[in-house]
Amino acid sequence: MTTASICTIGDEILIGQIVDTNSSKIASALNAAGVKVNEMISVSDNGTEILNGLEHCLRTSHVVVVTGGLGPTKDDITKKTLADLTGAVKYYESAEQLEVIRRVLTVRGIEMSDINLAQASVPETCKVIVNECGTAPCMQFEFPENKYGHKCLLFSLPGVPFEAEAAIPKVIAAIKENYPLENIFHKTLCTFGIPESTLAKRIEEWEDHLPENLHLAYLPNPILGVRLRLSIYGIGEEEGKQELDRYTETLRPLLGNALYGQEEDSLQSVIGNILKNNGKTVAVAESCTGGMLASLFTSVAGSSAYFYGGVISYDNSVKTGVLKVKKETLDKYGAVSRECVEEMAAGVRNLMKTDYAIATSGIAGPGGGTADKPVGTVWVAAASGERVVTEKFSFSGSRKLNIERFASHAMNLLRTQILCRETGNRMREE
Amino acid sequence: MTTASICTIGDEILIGQIVDTNSSKIASALNAAGVKVNEMISVSDNGTEILNGLEHCLRTSHVVVVTGGLGPTKDDITKKTLADLTGAVKYYESAEQLEVIRRVLTVRGIEMSDINLAQASVPETCKVIVNECGTAPCMQFEFPENKYGHKCLLFSLPGVPFEAEAAIPKVIAAIKENYPLENIFHKTLCTFGIPESTLAKRIEEWEDHLPENLHLAYLPNPILGVRLRLSIYGIGEEEGKQELDRYTETLRPLLGNALYGQEEDSLQSVIGNILKNNGKTVAVAESCTGGMLASLFTSVAGSSAYFYGGVISYDNSVKTGVLKVKKETLDKYGAVSRECVEEMAAGVRNLMKTDYAIATSGIAGPGGGTADKPVGTVWVAAASGERVVTEKFSFSGSRKLNIERFASHAMNLLRTQILCRETGNRMREE
Numbered sequence: 001m002t003t004a005s006i007c008t009i010g011d012e013i014l015i016g017q018i019v020d021t022n023s024s025k026i027a028s029a030l031n032a033a034g035v036k037v038n039e040m041i042s043v044s045d046n047g048t049e050i051l052n053g054l055e056h057c058l059r060t061s062h063v064v065v066v067t068g069g070l071g072p073t074k075d076d077i078t079k080k081t082l083a084d085l086t087g088a089v090k091y092y093e094s095a096e097q098l099e100v101i102r103r104v105l106t107v108r109g110i111e112m113s114d115i116n117l118a119q120a121s122v123p124e125t126c127k128v129i130v131n132e133c134g135t136a137p138c139m140q141f142e143f144p145e146n147k148y149g150h151k152c153l154l155f156s157l158p159g160v161p162f163e164a165e166a167a168i169p170k171v172i173a174a175i176k177e178n179y180p181l182e183n184i185f186h187k188t189l190c191t192f193g194i195p196e197s198t199l200a201k202r203i204e205e206w207e208d209h210l211p212e213n214l215h216l217a218y219l220p221n222p223i224l225g226v227r228l229r230l231s232i233y234g235i236g237e238e239e240g241k242q243e244l245d246r247y248t249e250t251l252r253p254l255l256g257n258a259l260y261g262q263e264e265d266s267l268q269s270v271i272g273n274i275l276k277n278n279g280k281t282v283a284v285a286e287s288c289t290g291g292m293l294a295s296l297f298t299s300v301a302g303s304s305a306y307f308y309g310g311v312i313s314y315d316n317s318v319k320t321g322v323l324k325v326k327k328e329t330l331d332k333y334g335a336v337s338r339e340c341v342e343e344m345a346a347g348v349r350n351l352m353k354t355d356y357a358i359a360t361s362g363i364a365g366p367g368g369g370t371a372d373k374p375v376g377t378v379w380v381a382a383a384s385g386e387r388v389v390t391e392k393f394s395f396s397g398s399r400k401l402n403i404e405r406f407a408s409h410a411m412n413l414l415r416t417q418i419l420c421r422e423t424g425n426r427m428r429e430e
Numbered sequence: 431m432t433t434a435s436i437c438t439i440g441d442e443i444l445i446g447q448i449v450d451t452n453s454s455k456i457a458s459a460l461n462a463a464g465v466k467v468n469e470m471i472s473v474s475d476n477g478t479e480i481l482n483g484l485e486h487c488l489r490t491s492h493v494v495v496v497t498g499g500l501g502p503t504k505d506d507i508t509k510k511t512l513a514d515l516t517g518a519v520k521y522y523e524s525a526e527q528l529e530v531i532r533r534v535l536t537v538r539g540i541e542m543s544d545i546n547l548a549q550a551s552v553p554e555t556c557k558v559i560v561n562e563c564g565t566a567p568c569m570q571f572e573f574p575e576n577k578y579g580h581k582c583l584l585f586s587l588p589g590v591p592f593e594a595e596a597a598i599p600k601v602i603a604a605i606k607e608n609y610p611l612e613n614i615f616h617k618t619l620c621t622f623g624i625p626e627s628t629l630a631k632r633i634e635e636w637e638d639h640l641p642e643n644l645h646l647a648y649l650p651n652p653i654l655g656v657r658l659r660l661s662i663y664g665i666g667e668e669e670g671k672q673e674l675d676r677y678t679e680t681l682r683p684l685l686g687n688a689l690y691g692q693e694e695d696s697l698q699s700v701i702g703n704i705l706k707n708n709g710k711t712v713a714v715a716e717s718c719t720g721g722m723l724a725s726l727f728t729s730v731a732g733s734s735a736y737f738y739g740g741v742i743s744y745d746n747s748v749k750t751g752v753l754k755v756k757k758e759t760l761d762k763y764g765a766v767s768r769e770c771v772e773e774m775a776a777g778v779r780n781l782m783k784t785d786y787a788i789a790t791s792g793i794a795g796p797g798g799g800t801a802d803k804p805v806g807t808v809w810v811a812a813a814s815g816e817r818v819v820t821e822k823f824s825f826s827g828s829r830k831l832n833i834e835r836f837a838s839h840a841m842n843l844l845r846t847q848i849l850c851r852e853t854g855n856r857m858r859e860e
Contacts, residue, residue: 012649014467015616016458017659021449023472028446037444039483040472042453045647053469071626071648107824113631133826135627160650162827186445196501197565201543217475218501219442220590229447284742290728291721294742298720301796301829309748311741312714312724318739318782322752352748366731394537396563397592399731 002179004030005057006040009050009069009078010159013042022067022157022164029168034181035063045069050081058148063175068159070119070136079123079139082156086141088123095120096130097137104135129155129170134163140174153178185232187244189251190265191258192225192412199226203254214247222397222404223296224266225258225412260415267411268296268303271418275306278422280355282414284310285323285348287335288362288378292407308352313344323347336361336373341381342388349383357383358414364402376402380410384417432609434460435487436470439480439499439508440589443472452497452587452594459598464611465493475499480511488578493605498589500549500566509553509569512586516571518553525550526560527567534565559585559600564593570604583608615662617674619681620695621688622655622842629656633684644677652827652834653726654696655688655842690845697841698726698733701848705736708852710785712844714740715753715778717765718792718808722837738782743774753777766791766803771811772818779813787813788844794832806832810840814847 006023013020023040030037038061043053050069057064069078083091098120105112119135122128129138136158143152155171157164175181191199196218200207207216213234219227230247232240252259261270275282284293290312297307311322316335319325325343333339344359362378369375376395381388391413395405436453443450453470460467468491473483480499487494499508513521528550535542549565552558559568566588573582585601587594605611621629626648630637637646643664649657660677662670682689691700705712714723720742727737741752746765749755755773763769774789792808799805806825811818821843825835 011645011647011661012659013454014457014470015461015661016454016456016467017618017649018651019449019451019454024443024446024449026446027444031445037446040444042470107826108625110625110628113627115627115630162831165828188447195538195540197543197545198540200545215441217441219447221448229442231441231445291724291740291742294721295725298742298744298833299830304744308745309742309752310721311752312721312728312739314728314734315738315782322739322741322781351752352745396537400729401592403728
């Protein structure tokens, strides 16, 4: 089986100043193409450590994908290390990359400097894969079988996430030219609303009867819920997919209405599809989630077809002035109350003239909680037509995590309401 | 110097289904405590690979911090591997962790299952560090000098990010008890609005005169701009901090008004501080950024003191109906125009009665662009009192990246306006 190691270079990663998102994107693409990712490593911007890291990767795997250490600034040790590793003496200028550098700089209104010019220059041992989105070229190096015990391909990509991502299809194509690829298949079911341990208990018996070449993984996420990923190895395409279908079909009934989608689905994409198919619209009224609900809706391309907009009513004056929440409601019950979110949801629905609306009001923390309404308390409401349904949740987590959970639970309340009204599904008693 | 390796366990990481954020948090804390992180690795949920990965880490570094592979579900191979590695035969039940498990489950309204009960059971060779936020205990193992050439400490933390994060201070405390820690100091300056290569050119001469033990790194980020991190090694605390101050003082004037803060500052936290100190308020009117601007403001704890709220006017009916953008403006200039964002900013400022307001209207993509207004075009406006300033930007990137850049450039426009009005700073011609 063709294997890969992913190596990220950068002190900024090892001191924890940035999170490496490139490895995940690259791993996902390699995996889908049937390349097994053995390991990911991150090393510092030091020449010796880069060299040791790369040699370790080359010994471990057929394919090595490196990101980082390239860029217009002076921390460019990677190119030199790769030249040394492959015995390159001379550099050559990539005319194609230079063309892109010129174009990118023109769009951004920046003048070409000698630093930019140097970026088009690469070791003679490499084949350039043009970086269409940025100034640093991607480089492909080949190592003969006698060097590390197997033929190796090494790809060096820039660290800027969208530049690295754009290069991935070309990397996959080059791998396919050089190695016969075996199949791995995955199937993911997305659930929301059942805690991981409860879910594990519920599907325990089903899980105990899985064959050896089928692997189940739990992927909990505050926004996406708990996703269940089934992976099958060492089997042909058609048979593999059939097996995955067969086992997911027996799993579905165990999940009930907590099951909301599969693969890359999110609550907001699933809701969006139902709304679009039924010609319906939605708006949001947010207090504690502060724009997160709207952001989730609008993260989906094409959401303008059904998402009309929202009001972020952080200050109570906006709740009363724009959303027409009654002053007495705030005085009597407070902003974090069933009554307030009901009026917020109804208010934004009237204001924006949508079919549905969601509202949130809670205490994200770290300050602001009371004994009665501690940090982590949220009231959410979903208005469907004239009817408003509310629910209260309590969480314990950071401000960021609380906001994410508040938003996703509000989104899920809307989903169950939409399922009832638009598809005639009845909520099953969980 | 005391060194550390960070090892994350999980197929979900190697197949690219989730991004590892734990390593970054842990690295940041270790670094601040003076522990040098040598490397980060990610391995699969397979017993042999976990064992190989851990032994590699133990040989490489004094301290090994492991996350993942623990949890209420069946993919708990980590505990068994750690038991084997340390020669544990028996397990014992941690009464303290069991107490937390009971508490956590009660809050969430979940009944205790035998799966939860098993989580409190740990190998006899480990010292439990109670996980206060979740059900899986953190474990500390010690390896004598003769095993890997140096005394090693291994910490195993749960994979759930906020649970891992909560355990970090206890891990640091345990490391301090066992190793003498050396100093590393960092100082970060945050800039916005100057591209990385232009910045590099501008400070080239300054950079050429840095001493050998001072290292400069560029940290570009679509939301935070380009941050410049200076690190100093092998020097006492007072002297180290003085050196960092001395070099950053000579750097500041080269950065002009692009310099907006330091360390963990963000555009929104800096703006927030100025508003709070001057008793001023702000609101947002968003089209293409769809809630991202509001989310950035409200990501800052205490933002309710100056952030009143916003209107997400995704549909044009909301622009005219709620924000009072004139229908003629939309007909004549379109929603992505100087005229529209001017009216949006003024509209939300009137509606919410704030001192300042920002508005955005653009095309995030992937669809929807025209030859005249291609994907990546955005108009942003900042209203300060009755005056509205606008600016147009063009970017090329994914939908997500475009939204982030639209929002941060709007935020930066507001920052420069606020600097003018609240602190009397004049924009320097860049």
